[in-house]
Ligand SMILES: Nc1ncnc2c1ncn2[C@@H]1O[C@H](COP(=O)(O)OP(=O)(O)OP(=O)(O)O)[C@@H](O)[C@H]1O
């Protein structure tokens with residue numbers, strides 16, 4: 002607190018004060034009593050004046066201490082922000098060195114092992130391990146790769162191995178680290194709707210008390226006593242809700258800060274508050290509940306087709322597929338099934354969508370398929386792989402059929418929690434179609450005989466299933482059980498098939514799941530929940546999760562995800578742990594509870610101050626009022642000074658609580674409310690009686706206290 006004092010004094014400017022109506026009244030009161038004390042000095046006048054200024058400074062101190070906690074962190078982040086040079090890639094493939102600050106959105110930069118990534122962006126080519134410890138504090142390197150949901154990189158982090166091409170997605174000055182700095186410093190802080198509502202309530206109370214105190218003067222005059230403006234100002238300050246007025250902003254800052262300590266960046270205080278009231282949590286599967294490095298592990302040929310034949314087709318399906326899944330299929334086919342690769346020039350051209358023969362059909366979350374259209378001499382052959390239901394629909398639409406044995410394979414793979422990709426081909430794969438054609442000749446023969454297709458078109462044929470495996474992150478079910486105890490329903494929403502979804506849902510211990518969901522479905526599901534008056538949190542990592550993340554009341558994006566997801570959400574978890582929402586919810590609840598508790602305390606305090614000050618003001622006129630002086634305070638002056646001192650000290654005493662927060666344990670909301678009303682309501686009534694009585698014992702020894 003001592004180190005934050007200079008900052009607290011600096012906040013004494015009228016402009017800074019005017020932002021807080023309750024404390025502004027105290028500030029104006031202090032200015033007036035100062036002038037009065039200079040004009041007609043007395044021990045009493047100066048005692049009140051000095052303590053009014055203390056009150057203002059203590060309120061500033063609360064905010065300064067809260068902000069100070071983020072400042073050290075901001076300093077270390079600034080070191081990450083040092084300007085680095087970048088190697089910008091032009092259309093011809095040449096690189097030029099430019100300062101990081103000259104990078105624009107859309108620029109491509111090359112980063113190799115040992116180099117610092119100069120700006121935020123998405124990996125568009127290559128795979129690398131990256132040291133993100135400067136931002137996350139986690140020393141283990143992370144994998145960042147193009148094509149999938151682990152593509153976002155953050156400026157200031159260091160590439161440890163390999164080479165990546167990064168497409169810049171944010172302008173200099175608006176990067177993730179810039180936003181983090183603004184956030185931890187509290188510079189980006191705006192009042193939340195809840196805070197504004199409470200502010201309005203406090204301001205109304207202040208106005209009511211102001212009118213009441215203004216009315217006291219004439220009442221005294223009527224009774225034949227000259228009103229003392231200093232006493233009236235002291236009365237006003239004691240009655241208005243200074244405690245909560247002083248601590249309100251530090252409670253909010255501390256909440257954000259607690260999230261930062263847990264490696265969660267909340268872009269708005271509103272999201273933190275919403276987290277405290279969440280009813281439903283939606284999560285995607287891959288990369289959120291599972292690790293997300295889904296890899297091809299097995300090939301299951303359909304009846305009459307052996308795995309090697311399937312591998313040749315799976316290879317062609319995937320040669321231009323830049324997703325991690327696609328690359329892992331190529332690796333499996335080449336590594337385990339010795340499929341011969343096509344020549345690098347053809348490969349590069351196909352991937353760049355520039356080869357006349359191999360036309361890439363990229364994966365989309367809508368079609369849930371990908372593949373190649375191969376334009377040969379005998380017409381076009383369509384190679385497809387994808388979610389079993391999507392490919393099956395494609396096959397049936399083309400007049401083909403999906404045999405029961407393939408469906409059985411799909412079911413078996415799914416029930417085990419893995420993802421089956423069905424592989425199918427339409428069109429004749431002749432032996433005379435060049436090198437790859439020759440390799441797939443044997444399959445072609447079967448396709449030809451089964452499908453009977455010659456030339457372009459023909460009937461699609463299913464060749465088998467690729468098994469994609471992924472692993473559920475450890476400890477999920479315990480954490481979801483905790484969420485259940487907090488009264489939050491967890492729902493997994495995935496683009497994967499219902500059987501895989503069911504298996505993973507059971508393993509992870511979520512309450513419910515929705516499978517085969519498109520991005521629109523995810524968005525619609527959130528809207529539906531919200532229309533029922535429920536607050537919804539969503540965690541996700543993919544570009545296909547972005548609309549849902551934006552719509553959710555709390556959108557927690559995984560740091561490993563794509564830039565689109567991180568942009569869309571209102572929180573980012575640097576540890577990419579979806580169960581972090583438990584902490585986020587607890588912090589949100591704690592914030593709301595703390596604010597409620599201190600408001601209760603602040604208002605309950607008033608009662609004791611009435612008993613201290615009103616007799617002091619009127620007992621010389623109405624001696625009967627002395628019966629109210631139940632604390633047996635020494636004199637009118639000492640009673641007033643003691644009340645003002647108590648009013649100021651209680652702010653300081655509560656700063657630690659406002660920063661730490663009232664403890665939150667999962668329990669029914671009504672029980673919590675009842676308990677807190679007891680503690681802070683009754684405590685708020687009793688404490689000032691004791692406090693003022695004790696302070697008066699000392700104050701009565703001061704000069705000028707009658
Ligand atoms: N490269 C790919 N080529 C073809 N099909 C794919 C590819 N990647 C995924 N799929 C299929 O598309 C489905 C949907 O994938 P997507 O990544 O969009 O899922 P999602 O909606 O993000 O859900 P989750 O991340 O929870 O799995 C996958 O379950 C899989 O069957």
Ligand SMILES: [K+]
Pocket residue numbers: 238239240241242243244648
């Ligand atoms: K007060």
Ligand SMILES: [Mg+2]
Pocket residue numbers: 150285286287288542543
């Ligand atoms: Mg996903």
